[in-house]
Amino acid sequence: MIRIIFCLTFFLSSIVFQAQISSKYVISFEDAVHHEATVHATFTNLKSDIATFSMSRSSPGRYALHEFAKNVYNIKVTDGKGKVLEATRPDPYSWSVKGHDGTIKVSYTLFANHGDGTYAQVDETHAHLNLPATFIYVPELKDQEMEVTFNVREDLNWKIATQLKHQQNNTYYAKDLQYFMDSPVEIANFRERSFKVKDQTVILVLHDDAASEEQLEAYFEKVKKVVLEQMMVFGELPNYDYGEYRFLACYMPNATGDGMEHRNSTAIPSSRSLAQGGMTGNIGTVAHEFFHCWNVERIRPKALEPFDFSRANMSGELWFAEGFTSYYDDLSLVRSGILTHENYVQGLIGTFNYVWTSPGRQFFNPIEMSYQAPFVDAAKSVDETNRENTFISYYSYGSMLGLALDLSLRERDMNLDDYMSLVWNTYGKNEIPYTVEDLHNTLNIFAGKEFGNDFFDTYIYKSGMPAYERLFKNVGVILETKNDIEFGATVRNQSIANNPKKGTSAYEAGFQKGDKILQVGGIALEGNVGINAVLNTFKVGEKIVVVIERFGIQKELVLNIGTDVSYGLKLMDLNSKEMSKKMKQKQSSWLASKV
Known part of the structure; x- marks a missing residue:
């Protein structure tokens, strides 16, 4: 009797659990050679008389519109009993049906051949899936549970890697649309390595047919160093939802270089195999994307929560969310010994010059640069823009602000690590979305109102340049200012390749x-x-005549030979008299390992 009751209880609980799953998908890849996948979707518990299903227009981690519906075709719809329903198009990315019985079944073909973090790619090497680019969804069911079954190509030895919860066999589960769409999937004949950090597991999934086992092991050691070094900034890993974090590394020639953060995983595709430069060329993406499991995924801008799949998503906090993450990616590489101190400092020069010599600062502050993301973050357009003069990437701008804040705090015997830890414990750990004002107030609490107000008023709400010469000198780095002759535009094969920079002689x-x-x-x-x-x-x-050809006609322009400011950076000799004991200590505290 007890056994019968137990079995009945288990059976009933299974029915209840299954009843909560309102969106079910089955995807197969029989025609992978032509980059096609076949999707069968079943949506139940529909309450609206007219059921609408859509393709996403945007994707978590991206801020522009991508209109994924353009690669969906051969759509067929029935109700739960198999009655054919006619689908109408209320807009370019949605379909509507009426006369259903509370259930609709939709089948369609997906074309997918762009293997980066935003789109999807299906061929005979893998099924590389970003789910907003892959699956339709019913907005009405967005808060209900979801299930997907991947019919993998066993003839190609495919396996499944994803942050979705494994149910059984090739079936996976998500608690709602937000988690489902935030879960990339790599299906391929990949290899895995993993290690434990306390009671959680960090997994490297590597799809790289050219890499040897020795190269995989060496790269895995680098990944471990990055993970442990970044953990020291916050003092702990986040609590991953199912106790696991996955790096989905697809280093195949058909992939497109990218990195895309997700809650418990990251998609990090690249065309560079570990055997062909990826050993050093790809680790920076690992460092950047893993830092996001704190900063962006849990220390999350209020403007991005919840993410809206029907429109472009705008946030004024990307200088912090993306930019400070960009500061920490190379910093964690130098701290973990993957980069030398010299290479790290030399690596700052390009970004430093890009940000601080740009005329864009006269048009937008860092918050407003962040607002530009829907126009620049893998966005497509055919008309010309003047972004050479009006835009600075919030990645680069924010990374230089992170550097400035770190060095400014270190001048006061404080540091950015501790500020980031305070932001984590105040907002990220408890998953309370933040605003720019919250970051400002937290800095006031951390370093005092005078310091916090001055930093935000001068560099965030306005576009001032910090006193880097002094700040760098405190940690044993020399900032050199140059004034060399400069035309003001890039010339390739005699032709001007970009809009001339404002204020230069060419302009x-x-x-x-x-x-x-x-x-x-x-x-x-x-x-x-x-x-x-x-x-x-x-x-x-000196004024000189320059003969040009414009629209097929020769003309003369008078050029006044001018200069433009640029910057150089170099480490001071540790044995020089100028390098004091205090400067050495500050440099070590800045760049040395925390593990």
Whole structure:
């Protein structure tokens, strides 16, 4: 009797659990060679007379519109009993049906051949799936449970890797639409390595047919170092929902370089195999995306919560969410010994110059640069823009602000790690979405109102440049300011390749993108001769005639030879008299391992 009662209870509880699952999918890949997948979806518990199903227009971790519906076709709809229903199109990304019986069954073909973190790719090497680019959904059912079964190609030895909860066999579960769409899937003949951090498991999934076992082991050791080093910033790993975190590393020639953070995993595709430069070239993406499991996924901007799949998502906090993460990716590499101190400092130069010599700061502060994400984050457009003069990537801008805040705090015998830890414990650990004002108030609490107000008022709400020369010197780094002759635009094969930079000699003289330069001060510009090399044969302030061809017509422009500010960075010699004991200590505290 007891056994009968137990079995009946288990059976009834299973029925209740299954009844809660309102969206079920089965996806198969019989025609993978032509980049097609077949999807069968069943949606139940529908209450609306007219049922609407949609493809996402955006994707977690991206901020622009992508209109995934463009790759969906061969749509067929029935009700729960198999009656054929007619689907109408209320908009370009949705379908509507009426006359259903509370259930609709939808089948369709998906074309997928872009293997990055935003889209999907299906071929005979893998099924690389970002779920917003793969599955339709019913907005009415967004808060109900979901299930997906992957009919893998056993003839290709495919396996499944995902943060979705494993149910049985090839079937996986998500508690709602937000978690489902935030869960990338790599289906391939991959290899795995894992290690424990207390009671949680970090897993490296590697789809890389060219890498040897020795290369996999060496790379896995680097991944472990990054994980442990970044954990020291916050003092702990997040509590992953199912006790596991996965790096979905797809390093195949058909993949597209990218990195996309998710709650308990990250998609990190690249066309570089570990055997072909990926050993050093791909680890930076690992570092960036893993830091996101704190900063963005749990320390989360209020503007992105919940993520809206029907529109572009805008946040003014990306300078912090993406930018501070960008600061910490290379910092964690140098702390873990993957980068040398010299290479780390040299690696700062390009970003430093890009940010602090850009005319874009006169148009937008870091918050407003973040607002530009829907127009620049893998967004597509055919019309020309003037972003060379108006935009600074919030990744780069934010990373330089993170550097500035870290060095400014260290000047006061504090550091950015402890501030990030405070933000984590205040907002991230308890998953309370934050605003810019929250970050400001937290800095006031951490470092005092005078310091916090000055930093935000000068560098976040406005676009000021920190006193880097002094800040760098405190940690034994020399900032060099140069004023070299500079044209102000990139010239390739005699043609101007970008909009001239505001304030430069090229801009003031009226040059345009597309102009073909024929002569510079009587000197013929031929082949790949550098424009600045020619200009250096003249003196600053000298006016010369430049002959160009524009729209098929030759014309002359008068160029006033000018200079432009640029910066260099170098480590001070540890044995030099200028390098004090205190500076050495501060440099070590900044760059040395915390493990």
